[in-house]
Amino acid sequence: xxxxxxxxxxxxxxxxxxxxxxxxxxxxxxxxxxxxxxxxxxxxxxxxxxxxxxxxxxxxxxxxxxxxxxxxxxxxxxxxxxxxxxxxxxxxxxxxxxxxxxxxxxxxxxxxxxxxxxxxxxxxxxxxxxxxxxxxxxxxxxxxxxxxxxxxxxxxxxxxxxxxxxxxxxxxxxxxxxxxxxxxxxxxxxxxxxxxxxxxxxxxxxxxxxxxxxxxxxxxxxxxxxxx
Numbered sequence: 001x002x003x004x005x006x007x008x009x010x011x012x013x014x015x016x017x018x019x020x021x022x023x024x025x026x027x028x029x030x031x032x033x034x035x036x037x038x039x040x041x042x043x044x045x046x047x048x049x050x051x052x053x054x055x056x057x058x059x060x061x062x063x064x065x066x067x068x069x070x071x072x073x074x075x076x077x078x079x080x081x082x083x084x085x086x087x088x089x090x091x092x093x094x095x096x097x098x099x100x101x102x103x104x105x106x107x108x109x110x111x112x113x114x115x116x117x118x119x120x121x122x123x124x125x126x127x128x129x130x131x132x133x134x135x136x137x138x139x140x141x142x143x144x145x146x147x148x149x150x151x152x153x154x155x156x157x158x159x160x161x162x163x164x165x166x167x168x169x170x171x172x173x174x175x176x177x178x179x180x181x182x183x184x185x186x187x188x189x190x191x192x193x194x195x196x197x198x199x200x201x202x203x204x205x206x207x208x209x210x211x212x213x214x215x216x217x218x219x220x221x222x223x224x225x226x227x228x
Contacts, residue, residue, distance in 0.1 A: 007126045011075055012082075014123030017115055019086025020096075025112035027098045030105035031171020034160035034178045035133065041166025055080075058132045065135035068143075071201035073129020080132070102172075109173040110180070117184030121192050127201045137182075141196050148189060148196040152182025 025033055039053045058080055066072055099105035124130055141151045156178040164170050189196055
């Protein structure tokens with residue numbers, strides 16, 4: 001039970017920190033993140049809101065992740081549903097000021113990238129599912145000779161280019177995020193002794209099966225104690 005609580009706490013902390021990271025990067029006022037450039041570009045072409053585009057893109061990437069063999073677990077659902085919730089919470093609390101000059105904006109963007117990398121490591125380590133974009137990063141990393149940082153950077157710059165072609169806004173912060181996030185995640189992996197090549201996430205079915213087995217073991221132990 002203690003291990004279960006620790007895992008849930010770690011996942012929630014990761015989602016909270018990631019929501020905070022996004023707010024910090026938005027308030028840096030030096031450009032959208034690469035994925036938001038893509039979301040904005042698609043939004044401009046389709047008339048859909050950026051929120052709806054973000055959800056739709058996330059669902060498509062989750063399907064691709066599943067095809068590539070990345071487990072869709074409880075943490076995947078939490079990533080999709082909770083990060084946005086915590087983002088809105090921090091926005092409503094109004095505790096993160098907007099940058100009023102370029103230097104502060106760049107510093108805030110760097111802090112946001114570091115927080116995002118920390119959050120990614122927090123919710124990936126329990127191996128209960130990755131976020132859509134993280135799953136894509138891991139799937140490609142396992143099939144290539146490139147480091148996880150290089151793979152993530154290639155993904156980020158690719159979606160940045162597509163978003164820019166579609167009319168999304170690009171700033172210096174976009175470049176910082178696109179180049180910096182992947183390598184920040186790679187450093188986080190090394191510090192926490194995570195091997196991206198061998199990281200295997202439990203899908204929802206496997207997690208439920210594991211919980212049922214543990215419940216059965218606990219029930220058996222209780223019955224044995226009663227007999228004694």
